[in-house]
Amino acid sequence: MSPQEAAQEPAHTPRRSKITPERAQEFYAAVLDMLRESGYEALTMEGVASRTRCGKSTLYRQWGSKPELVVAALHGTRRVLLPHIDTGTLAGDLREAARAIGAGSGRDTPLMHALSHAALQSPELLCALREALILPEIAAIEAMVRRGAERGEIPADTPAAEFVSAQLLGVMRARPLLEGKFADEAYLTRFVENAVLPALGLEASTP
Amino acid sequence: MSPQEAAQEPAHTPRRSKITPERAQEFYAAVLDMLRESGYEALTMEGVASRTRCGKSTLYRQWGSKPELVVAALHGTRRVLLPHIDTGTLAGDLREAARAIGAGSGRDTPLMHALSHAALQSPELLCALREALILPEIAAIEAMVRRGAERGEIPADTPAAEFVSAQLLGVMRARPLLEGKFADEAYLTRFVENAVLPALGLEASTP
DNA sequence: GTCCATCGATACGCCAGTGTACCGAAACGC
DNA sequence: GCGTTTCGGTACACTGGCGTATCGATGGAC
Incomplete structure (x- = not known):
């Protein structure tokens, strides 16, 4: 006016x-x-x-x-958080990934919640959602695991490897409904440290 | 007519x-x-x-x-899947929980996807969703963990214990978006066996 | 400086869903 | 049996968003 x-x-x-x-x-x-x-x-x-x-x-x-x-x-707006990460060790990569995911959680989690049901009903939307938000992340995580296996940090057939990406993204989306708050850096870091790494047979870092 | x-x-x-x-x-x-x-x-x-x-x-x-x-x-329609489970060991309880969650996944997962965003916008709906679908399950899972700790199967302060329920519900909701299929019994059983139990320091069952 | 393409804005018809009002019909209590 | 109550069905006004059409304004090409 x-x-x-x-x-x-x-x-x-x-x-x-x-x-x-x-x-x-x-x-x-x-x-x-x-x-x-x-x-x-x-x-x-x-x-x-x-x-x-x-x-x-x-x-x-x-x-x-x-x-x-x-x-x-x-x-x-496809922007990627994880692919740049390469610290040299699998544990370091995953800790860094936890930080990155936690930092972006306030942006990505609401977006996933907003689109997850609509995506399950529209193939184009599902495809776009996967390509923009999901596949880049799980590809990066699986690359970390693969590099870790190539370096011999974990056996090539570690059974827990299959679940690393599902756990990280799943927990990120589950926490708001379980506890009412986003999965922030602190939470995800704790999660990686105390659940993901032990399941892979990697020791938690000596504090 | x-x-x-x-x-x-x-x-x-x-x-x-x-x-x-x-x-x-x-x-x-x-x-x-x-x-x-x-x-x-x-x-x-x-x-x-x-x-x-x-x-x-x-x-x-x-x-x-x-x-x-x-x-x-x-x-x-609040109906509970998990609270009846009590096999006597934590590992047994969690395996049974994986089966139960996997069996109900075709019903509960779409419901969660359908309501998760609406619930984050309406307090009443969020409350109802939590009371009907979420809290009973995580209460049951935490009861399993507590019983396991009381029996001495895991230390009382096992750091991975905090994440068990988030892991189970998280991967249940994550898999449809990651792989395009529901988290069925086989997947969740494998998950418990290869990721959840090892993180808790429990050996995978000898095959 | 002129012309053309594209923009921003608004008006319009259409459709679908909400919530209300009203009605006849059927069940239940007595 | 009879009256009351509640049901099921329909009609209605209202709202809000979709997608189209139209129009003046303006920036860019030349």
Whole structure:
């Protein structure tokens, strides 16, 4: 309403030109934020339009429909937390992974909760969710385990190896419902130290 | 339409009388089934009415609104899988729990997925979900661990003990997204044998 | 400086679900 | 039997989101 409204917006880019990749990222970020806050069903195109200060027409011109927009948002913001990790030991890798997952838990957990049911009903959405959030993480974790086996830290056929990634992601998603709080770094670190490593036959670090 | 329609219904109870507890169970079962199939948002009062062959008015008279109906359905069908288990050893209890959870996984997992996000937004729903599906299970699991500690099978302060319930419920919910299939008995049994028990310092059973 | 493409905004028709109101019909108590 | 009560079914107004169409404004190409 008042002229100061323009001032309180950062930079206030006048956007009447073609959609730049940066602008697309803004859309994607808004979509994911709203998913986290309200869930998939409650996400509305009108809500996205108003939050991003664009017209609905732009959204429909560009992405066609709500499911496609969500899929695009997942694909377009694929950012990976774990693959860079390589400390030289399996235990070190897993501790670092616990830290990284715990740090991103406030972002990823609500997103998973928001999308998990919708994903089980829409193959495209499931695929996008897996490719954006799940497969990169479990691939990284399995790479850690494989490197550990190659270095001889654990036997190649350690039976617990199959469950490392499922445990980490599972516990991350289970804790909010069990205890009412996110699985933060401290919790996940404790978990790795006291459950994952012992199951693999690795000693907990001497304190 | 045709008179044979009455014949194809089992028993075809003519229900014009007051709602009996058995009839209420039918409502609750229908609600939970539809939640599993379609999720919380897609659950409609009209859908419940048509599936249970009652009028919407009955639903609104009896439960007031959709959230209250869902909460009532959760409370009204509280059935417990684990508390009866007491094999005499912690390892035996956990193996049995894996079997029980795996057997019920086809029912409980979709329900959790359907409700987990809605529950994080509605305190009443969260409370009902926890009381109906979560707390009984983790109480039972923690009782197993406590009994094991009292029998001296594990030290009283075993650090992995904190995570047993989160592990079991976590992987149960994680597997459908990771591998695309439910965590069945075989998977959960393998998990307990190869990850949970070793983390607790219990040997895997000699094959 | 002019023109064209695309944007942002708004209005519209459509559909689906909510919750209310009303009605006849059937069951139960007495 | 009869009255009361509750049920099942339908009609209704209301809301809200989807997707389309339209229009003025504006940025970029030339």
